[in-house]
Amino acid sequence: KSTHKKKMWVLKCTDVPQFDALLAAADSFKADDKLHLRYLCNDSARCAGLTATVISGGRRIIFDYSRQQVTGETMEMLFDLADAVSFTDRREAMRSGAEINTTEKRSVLHHALRMPKGYDFTCPDGDKILAEVHAVRDSIEAFTERVRSGEHVGFTGKPLKNYICIGIGGSQLGPEFVMEALRADPKAAAASKGRTLRFLANVDPVDFELCTRDLDPEETLIIIISKTFTTAETMLNARTARQWLMKGLVGNPNEINKDAVGKHMIAVSCDKAKCVKFGIAESNIFSFWDWVGGRFSVCSAVGIVPLSLQYSYSVMSEFLDGAHDMDEHFFFAPLRDNIPVLLGLLGVWNSTFLGYETRALLPYSQALKRFPAHIQQVDMESNGKRVALDGTPLEHSSGEINFGEPGTNGQHSFYQLMHQGRVIPADFIGFMESQTPVELKGESISNHDELMSNFFAQPDALAYGKTLIDLIQEGTPEELREHKVFTGNRPSSSLLMTKLDAFAVGQLLAMYEHRTAVQGFIWGVNSFDQFGVELGKVLAKQVRAQLQQTRKAGASVQGFNSSTSSLLEAYLAHGK
Numbered sequence: 001k002s003t004h005k006k007k008m009w010v011l012k013c014t015d016v017p018q019f020d021a022l023l024a025a026a027d028s029f030k031a032d033d034k035l036h037l038r039y040l041c042n043d044s045a046r047c048a049g050l051t052a053t054v055i056s057g058g059r060r061i062i063f064d065y066s067r068q069q070v071t072g073e074t075m076e077m078l079f080d081l082a083d084a085v086s087f088t089d090r091r092e093a094m095r096s097g098a099e100i101n102t103t104e105k106r107s108v109l110h111h112a113l114r115m116p117k118g119y120d121f122t123c124p125d126g127d128k129i130l131a132e133v134h135a136v137r138d139s140i141e142a143f144t145e146r147v148r149s150g151e152h153v154g155f156t157g158k159p160l161k162n163y164i165c166i167g168i169g170g171s172q173l174g175p176e177f178v179m180e181a182l183r184a185d186p187k188a189a190a191a192s193k194g195r196t197l198r199f200l201a202n203v204d205p206v207d208f209e210l211c212t213r214d215l216d217p218e219e220t221l222i223i224i225i226s227k228t229f230t231t232a233e234t235m236l237n238a239r240t241a242r243q244w245l246m247k248g249l250v251g252n253p254n255e256i257n258k259d260a261v262g263k264h265m266i267a268v269s270c271d272k273a274k275c276v277k278f279g280i281a282e283s284n285i286f287s288f289w290d291w292v293g294g295r296f297s298v299c300s301a302v303g304i305v306p307l308s309l310q311y312s313y314s315v316m317s318e319f320l321d322g323a324h325d326m327d328e329h330f331f332f333a334p335l336r337d338n339i340p341v342l343l344g345l346l347g348v349w350n351s352t353f354l355g356y357e358t359r360a361l362l363p364y365s366q367a368l369k370r371f372p373a374h375i376q377q378v379d380m381e382s383n384g385k386r387v388a389l390d391g392t393p394l395e396h397s398s399g400e401i402n403f404g405e406p407g408t409n410g411q412h413s414f415y416q417l418m419h420q421g422r423v424i425p426a427d428f429i430g431f432m433e434s435q436t437p438v439e440l441k442g443e444s445i446s447n448h449d450e451l452m453s454n455f456f457a458q459p460d461a462l463a464y465g466k467t468l469i470d471l472i473q474e475g476t477p478e479e480l481r482e483h484k485v486f487t488g489n490r491p492s493s494s495l496l497m498t499k500l501d502a503f504a505v506g507q508l509l510a511m512y513e514h515r516t517a518v519q520g521f522i523w524g525v526n527s528f529d530q531f532g533v534e535l536g537k538v539l540a541k542q543v544r545a546q547l548q549q550t551r552k553a554g555a556s557v558q559g560f561n562s563s564t565s566s567l568l569e570a571y572l573a574h575g576k
Contacts, residue, residue: 010389010390010524011085011086011524012085012388012389012394012523012524012525013081013085013348013522013523014394014396014524015085016081016084017084018077018080018081021077021080022074022353025074025077025353026349026353026354026355029069035071036488036489037067037069037463037464037488038463038464038465038488038489040066040069041066041460041463041464046066046071046072047064050064050065050068050070050072050075051063051064051065052065052336052337052338054333056325056329057325057503058498059497059498059499059503059504060496060497061339061495061496061497061498061507062495062496062497063342063343063494063495064495065342065346065493065494067459067463067492067493068346068349068350068425068492069350069489069491070346070349074349078345078346078349079335079336081345082335082345082522085521085522087335087521088335090521091330091517091521092331094108095111095331096123097124097126097129100526100528101293101528102389102526103526103529104290104528104529106290107291108291108296108517108528109123109129109289109291109292110291110292110293110297110299111323111327112129112291113133113292113299113320114321114323114324114327114506114510115130115324115327116321116324117130136287136288137304140304140305140313141308143266143284143305144305144308144309144312144313145312147221147309148309148312153263154220154264155218155250155260155263155264156218158216158218158219159219160220160221160264161194161195162195162196162198162215162216162220162221163196163198163220163221163222163223163306163309164198164200164211164220165198165199165200165225165306166200166201166222166224166225166237166238166241167201167225167226167234167302168201168202168231169201169295169377169381170293170294170295170297170298170377171201171234171268171294171297171302172201173370173374173377174295174297174302174303174374174509175199175298175302175303175306175307176370177298177371177509178298178307178319178505178509179197179306179307180367180369180370181367181370181371181500181505182307182311182315182319182367182501182502183367184366184367185435185502187315187501188502191311191312191314191315195310196215197306200237200241201233202233203233203236203237205240208241208244217244217245217247217248217249217264218248220245221264221266221309222238222241222245222265222266223266223268223305224241224265224266224267224269225267225269225302226238226267226268226269227269227271227294228269228270228271228274229267229269229271229274229275229278230271232537232540232544238265241265242256242261242278245261245264245265246260258279261278261279261280262279262281262284265278265279265280266280266281266284266285266286266305267280267284268286268287268288268300268305269285269286269287270287270288272285286305288300288301288302293528295377295378295381295382298374298509299319299320299506299509304316304320307319311502315502318501318502318503318506319503319505319506320506321503321506322502322503322504322506322507322509323509323510324510325506325507325510326506326507326510326511326514327510339495339511340510340511340514340515340518341514341518343427343493343511343512343518344514344515344516344517344518344519344521345522346425346493347400347518348519348522348523351397352396352523356400356423356424356491357397357400357401358402358403358422358424358425359401359402359425359426360372360402360410360414360418360424360426360427361375361403361404361426362405362407362410362426362458363404363406363407363429363430364406364407364408364428364430364451364452364454364455365430365431365500366406367435367500368429368500368508369406371404371429371508372403372404372405374509375404376402376403378516379399379400379402379512379516380399380400380401380402381530381532381533382399382516382517382520382527382528382530383399383400383516383520383525383527384398384399384532385398385526385532386398387525388524388525389524389526390524394523398519398520398523407428407454407455408451408454411454411458415458418462419465419490420486423489423491424490425492425493426459426462426490426491426492426493427494428459428493428495429495429497429508430452430455430456430494430496430497431496431498431499431500431504432497432499433448433498433499434446434447434448434451435499435500435501455494458492461486462492463488463489463490463491464488465486466484466485466488468481468482468485471485542559542560543560543568546558546559546560551572557569
C-alpha cells in the first residue's frame with residue numbers, strides 16, 4: 001500500500017505512454033487543415049458533445065468548449081492521461097485532508113472553509129476541523145454585526161463605517177475581487193450603503209495616502225491580515241496606519257493609546273501573541289490555519305471579515321455556499337461533466353501539447369474587473385514550478401502566463417494581438433442577467449444585450465477568422481487584403497451563467513481554484529507551495545540593511561554586484 005501511495009505522488013504526465021500519444025495528436029492539429037476550427041465548429045454533433053452544464057438552485061452554468069482545438073477523441077485521450085496519473089486518487093487525497101503539500105507537510109483544505117454546519121466531512125479529524133472553522137465563522141458573524149449595528153463604536157464614540165484592509169498577495173487580491181464583484185449586486189449594494197472598504201497592499205507611501213486621505217480616523221476600522229504577522233510590507237503599512245489613527249484620535253502620532261488601538265484595529269493571523277503585542281485585543285483576532293494557502297484564503301477570515309463588515313455576514317454566507325456548491329461538483333461529478341476538470345485538462349492540452357504559453361480570462365462583466373488579477377496569482381503562484389513532486393526537473397514548462405480584462409474594454413486593448421498576432425487561448429465569461437439592467441427608449445437592444453452580442457461574437461471571430469477569398473468576394477482593395485486576413489483557428493471556451501450574485505461569485509472562485517489543482521495533479525507538481533517568492537525577499541533584506549546603514553551612518557555601498565551598486569549609489573546620492 002505504501003509503495004502504491006509513493007508511486008502515485010511521484011507520477012507525472014511525462015511518465016506515462018498517453019503523453020506521447022497526445023503529442024502526436026497535437027502535431028495533427030498543427031499540420032492538418034481539416035482540423036481548423038472553421039471546419040470543426042460546423043460539425044454540430046461534435047459541438048453538442050463538447051459542452052457541460054451544471055444546474056443548482058434554479059441557476060445554470062453552461063460550459064461550451066467546442067471552440068477548443070479538440071475532438072471527442074482528443075478529450076478521451078486527455079481523460080486517459082488523467083487516469084494514468086491517478087488523478088481521481090489525488091483529488092480524493094486533497095478532499096480528505098492527506099498531506100498533498102508534501103514540501104511543507106500540510107493538507108490542502110480551503111474547501112473545508114465553505115462546508116456548512118453539520119456537513120459529513122469524511123476526513124481524519126473532519127469533525128474537529130469543521131468545528132474550528134465554524135467557531136471562527138460564528139465569531140466573525142458576531143463581531144461584524146456588532147460593528148454594523150453600531151454596538152461596537154470607535155474611540156470617540158462614532159460608528160465605524162470605513163474599513164481598510166492591510167495585506168498583500170492573497171490577503172488583498174481575493175477579497176478585492178469579491179468586493180468589486182458585489183458592488184453592483186442589489187442585495188450586497190443595499191447592505192453596504194454608507195460604508196467604504198479599501199485595500200492597502202503596496203508599501204509605496206502613495207498607496208497609503210490615496211487610501212486614507214478622505215477618511216476620518218474616528219470612523220475607520222483597520223484590518224491587518226498577515227499569517228505570521230511579520231510580512232514586511234504589511235507590518236510597515238500597519239505601523240503607518242496606527243500612527244495615522246493616533247494622530248487623528250489622540251492628537252499625537254507618536255503615542256500608542258491601547259484603548260484607541262483596541263477599538264480601531266483588528267487582525268487576521270495565525271500568531272495571536274504578535275497581534276496582542278502590537279496592541280490588538282485578543283477578542284478581535286481571527287484565526288486561520290496552515291492548511292489554508294494565502295492565495296486560497298478568501299473564504300477564510302482573510303476575506304470573510306472585511307467582506308462581512310462591508311456587505312454583511314448574511315451575504316457572505318451565500319458566497320461561501322456558492323463555493324461549496326462548486327466544491328461538491330468538483331469532488332463528485334463524473335469527469336466528463338466536471339467543469340473544473342475540463343478547464344484543467346484543456347489548460348494542459350493548450351500549454352503542454354499545443355505549446356501556447358499564455359491564456360486570457362475575459363469576463364463580459366465590469367463587476368469581475370479584478371477576477372483576472374486574482375486568478376493570475378492563484379494560477380501562476382501555484383503552477384509556475386521547475387520540478388515535479390519528487391524534485392526531478394520537469395521535461396516541459398508548467399504554468400501559463402495568465403492575464404485578462406473585462407469585455408468590451410479588452411477588445412480595444414489587446415484583442416488585436418489575439419486576432420492577428422500570437423495565439424492566446426481564452427475563457428469568455430458571460431451572464432444571462434445584468435446586475436443593473438438598463439434599456440433606453442428608442443434603442444434596438446438593452447445595454448446588457450449590447451455587451452453580450454460581443455460575448456457571443458468574439459469566440460467565433462477567433463475560431464473562424466477571415467480568408468483571402470472572403471475579402472476578394474467582399475471587394476476589399478487588393479493592397480489591403482493581406483492586412484485584413486484573419487487566420488482564425490484560435491481556441492476559446494465560453495462560460496455562460498444565469499446571474500452574478502454572491503452565490504455565483506463563490507462558484508466562479510472555486511471553479512478556477514480547482515482548475516489550477518487539476519493542472520498541477522496532471523503535471524505532477526506541488527501547486528500549494530511557493531518557494532519562488534522567497535529569494536527576492538531575502539535579497540531585499542540585504543538592500544534594506546544597506547539603505548539603513550548609509551542613511552543613518554554614512555556607510556559606503558558594499559556587497560552587491562557592480563550594476564546594483566551603481567544604481568544604489570545614484571539612489572542614495574539623490575537630494576544630497
